[in-house]
Amino acid sequence: MSCILQIVCLFTLQSVASARQPNITQPNIIVLLADDLGYGELGCQGNPQILTPHIDSIAKNGVRFTQGYVTGPNCSPSRAGLLTGKIPTRFGYEFNPIGARNEDPAIGLPGKEITLAEMLHDVGYTTALIGKWHQGGTAAYHPQRHGFDEFFGFTHEGHYFVPPPYRGVTTMLRRKSLPGNQKGRWTGRNLIYTTHMGHNEPDYDANNPIVRGGQPVVESEYLTDAFTREAVDFIDRHSDKPFLLYLAYNAVHSPLQGADKYMQQFESIEDPHRRIFAAMLANLDDSVGAVMNQVEKSGLQKETLIFFLSDNGGPTRELTSSNLPLRGEKSHMYEGGVRVPMMVKWEGQIPKGKTYEKPVSSMDIFATSANLAGAQIQHAIDGVDLMPYLLGKKDSAPHEQLFWRQGPRSALRYKNWKLVNMSRNAKKPKWELYDLDTDLREQHDLAGAKPDLLKSLIHRWEQMNRQMSEPLF
Known part of the structure; x- marks a missing residue:
């Protein structure tokens, strides 16, 4: 009996000691996607007002791209380009469905398009999407039908971080008119109405539940924190094998809801509009820090490639999200709509503290991941493998034309x-x-x-x- 116990103990110790088989060279890939984050809103991008040390650490310990582009000036086509490595208009994914259109069975990422998740899944990766999908809200377009083993999040363009009665947050909502049929801004107890945009807050949560896999769940945490909790758990559970984590936060997309803890940090900001945005961004930054801490806790720093970027430029009037020094904002074709904060790190593999000043694209995440994972791309894509450029093996620009x-x-x-x-x-x-x-x-x-x-x-x-x-x- 003691001999059996010794064998069991020995086997257990060997399993713990070898969390990952040494002959597996495929790196983990984490894509951290912010939503509607302006080009000028991070510390490393020049913003002194809202400190973002955790996001900045990716640039400090990796490469920051000064000319990082996305494939569309708004959420859905941009995500389609990132996920497929292709200009989305090549396969007709041109517009940005919102509201009830997300439930149209004709709207979504076509099944014939190969996603980053499908490509990596088919060479041995465990894959997860946590957060916002926005590639079709009906069954045919479900993330698990596009290569993701696990899904926790929502399928439409937005979601409340905390539902009514909005406990623990300050909420600012757009309205056509204020109480008394007035215009301007109305302030109540932790609830603010504003008419500055001229329309009502979209019905983000209508027929758009938080789901785990395919089943609706009741989520009690502030949504950014909930997504972080799920991401940390996914990394912990799959640290023994290569994985793809596509962590698509809906911060700092509207609705504007700042958690009390973070609102207190920015009491010096008088404008509540800006203060709520600052609280949401600081919350996002701490969440990125928690994910990075789990990578380190799992001993995966040298085995994990981490990208951070935004899906498009910030909608400045809506959120206060700044794209300076660029012109324009979300939905514009000027630089402020399509050039985004973008950075990457991989300890021991790519340079630290480097700034790369030639044009790159979110489409390049697909090609770079394919090469590192040993996947054979059998179809035409527009993205390129960035590794030769990051390592100084190629001096030309990754993209001459976009x-x-x-x-x-x-x-x-x-x-x-x-x-x-x-x-x-x-x-x-x-x-x-x-x-x-x-x-x-x-x-x-x-x-x-x-x-x-x-x-x-x-x-x-x-x-x-x-x-x-x-x-x-």
């Missing part, structure tokens, strides 16, 4: 030149031209001064546009 289209609004980046059309009239585009090397703020339109270059870039955009598909919805 393309965007959303209805009549369009853009093209070619080398240092940016072509932009913000006109809503599809038959009469108004093309603007900027030299991003000398005019990062896109203040000096050179379309009239450089007609030949303008014509050439429009031709390039049209060539790319012919490769795209008609909108699926």
